Amino acid sequence: MTRLIAIVCTVLALAGPALAVLPSEQLSNPKLEARARKIGAELRCLVCQNETIDESEAPLAGDLRVLLRQRLVAGDTDRQAIAYIVARYGHFVLLKPPFEADTLILWLGPFLVLVLGGVGMAYMPLGKAAPDAKVTASLTPEEEAALARRLEADRV
Amino acid sequence: MRRLIFLTPIALFAIMVAGFALGLRRDPSLLPSTLIGKPLPRFSLPPVDPKAPGLTSADMTGGGPRLLNVFGSWCVSCRYEHPVLMALKSQGVAIEGLDWRDTRADATRFLAAEGNPYERIGDDEAGRTVIDLGVAAAPETFVVDRQGRVRYKQVGPITPEVWTSTLAPLMARLKSE
Numbered sequence: 001m002t003r004l005i006a007i008v009c010t011v012l013a014l015a016g017p018a019l020a021v022l023p024s025e026q027l028s029n030p031k032l033e034a035r036a037r038k039i040g041a042e043l044r045c046l047v048c049q050n051e052t053i054d055e056s057e058a059p060l061a062g063d064l065r066v067l068l069r070q071r072l073v074a075g076d077t078d079r080q081a082i083a084y085i086v087a088r089y090g091h092f093v094l095l096k097p098p099f100e101a102d103t104l105i106l107w108l109g110p111f112l113v114l115v116l117g118g119v120g121m122a123y124m125p126l127g128k129a130a131p132d133a134k135v136t137a138s139l140t141p142e143e144e145a146a147l148a149r150r151l152e153a154d155r156v
Numbered sequence: 157m158r159r160l161i162f163l164t165p166i167a168l169f170a171i172m173v174a175g176f177a178l179g180l181r182r183d184p185s186l187l188p189s190t191l192i193g194k195p196l197p198r199f200s201l202p203p204v205d206p207k208a209p210g211l212t213s214a215d216m217t218g219g220g221p222r223l224l225n226v227f228g229s230w231c232v233s234c235r236y237e238h239p240v241l242m243a244l245k246s247q248g249v250a251i252e253g254l255d256w257r258d259t260r261a262d263a264t265r266f267l268a269a270e271g272n273p274y275e276r277i278g279d280d281e282a283g284r285t286v287i288d289l290g291v292a293a294a295p296e297t298f299v300v301d302r303q304g305r306v307r308y309k310q311v312g313p314i315t316p317e318v319w320t321s322t323l324a325p326l327m328a329r330l331k332s333e
Contacts, residue, residue, distance in 0.1 A: 046292035049184055059257060060292065063283045088290040090190045116168070123161055 020057045025065050032072050039078055040065055043085060044093045052095060189298075189309040190290055196224070196304055197288040201278025204255050204263045211252055211278030217304030221330035222250035223323075224298040225274070226286060228258045229266035231294040237313035241273035244319065249327070253277040256286050256294055299323065301330045 021040070027033040037054060043064065045056035053061040053068075064085065071081040085093055097103045139147065191197075196213045203210040216222060225241065227234040241251055253274035255263045260279065267277075280286050289298070292311075299308040308326055310318060 046187070060283070060287075063287060067284070067287060087190060088287060089292070090188060090290070092187055116164075120161060120165065 019054050020061065021054050021065060022062070025062065025069065027069050027073065029073075032069070035078055036065070036069050036072055039068060039072075039082060042082070042095055043068075044095050046089060046093065185293065186311050187290075187292060189306065191298070191306040192308070194306060196298070196300060196306055197285075199278070199280075199285040199288065201254070201280055201285060204258075204260050204267075204277045204279045209276050211254065211276045213304065215276055216252065216300045218302065220250060221299060221301050221307075221327050222252060222275075224252050224254060224300055226254045226256050226289070226291050226294050226296045226298075228256045228294050229262040230258065231256075233313045234295045235266075235270070237295050237315075238270050238273070240314050240316060240319065242271045244314075245273040250275055254285065254289075255279050255281075256291070257281065257283050297323075299326055299330070301333065 021037070027036060040054035041052050043053045045051045045053045045058055045061040045064075047058035047060050048056045051061075053064045068081055068085070071084055072078075076084065082094070091097060091102075097106060099107050196216055198213045200212040201210050209215075216224060223244075227237075245251060251273050253276070255277055258279070258281065263277075263279070278285070289296075295313050297310040297314055298306050299310070301307050307330060308323070310323065314323065
């Protein structure tokens with residue numbers, strides 16, 4: 001059983017994402033191909049919008065992969081190659097949006113919520129008991145006696 | 157003060173729900189074009205029909221405002237749009253075509269059967285010009301003014317409603333510019 005689990009885990013660990021990058025598209029220079037893969041994993045396919053261009057089977061994604069490789073072969077830096085595609089399709093192609101005025105809420109929103117929550121908790125008297133605690137704290141002698149009797153009865 | 161503390165998160169949550177409710181209704185395929193207000197990128201494409209002229213970006217300047225329609229014979233929505241383009245042609249609207257990832261034989265057959273609404277057609281078999289235009293899916297139609305600048309991009313087929321409510325008023329305004 002342990003062995004089976006070990007085999008399954010090994011196989012799962014070896015399985016990468018299913019890429020659509022065709023052998024015919026790949027560059028012979030492994031360094032450039034590695035750069036292309038890294039960039040391709042950050043670019044959104046415009047057709048299947050939640051896939052990267054490396055994962056997508058859409059013809060447009062294939063054209064973009066080829067174009068990206070041509071830019072790299074032509075001597076573009078990673079940044080220039082990405083800018084080339086962003087100039088055509090807008091920031092929407094970036095799966096990781098840049099940090100700029102338009103995207104401030106996106107990047108800082110979670111921290112804002114955290115701060116607001118912290119402020120809220122600081123003001124919220126969480127430690128103190130509910131206001132009617134005082135009333136329940138003091139029982140009348142009759143109630144004390146009734147409670148004692150009830151407890152005694154339960155014990156038996 | 158205490159009430160405020162309790163109500164603030166609820167109010168914030170309500171605002172978020174309203175934001176998501178609006179945001180989730182938006183069509184994610186309607187991407188804003190990066191070309192609005194800018195000149196068309198330069199391109200020079202061969203024709204589909206060897207006897208006809210091809211299409212270059214220079215052809216898009218001068219004259220009046222014109223439409224640049226990205227289509228393909230393989231594109232189902234383009235077939236749906238086609239009768240509208242034919243009707244626009246008969247009204248005298250200048251439409252140029254950009255045939256995307258198509259074979260000449262298929263495009264010729266498609267236009268012979270359905271009619272040819274285009275003044276010129278550029279054959280973008282490799283799909284490179286279409287990428288320069290930032291097109292994600294056919295059909296997309298650019299409204300190009302006299303100076304060859306892109307003024308609007310219609311994503312998806314031009315329906316009679318789209319034409320009368322959006323494109324026709326825009327074309328009329330560009331004509332008088």
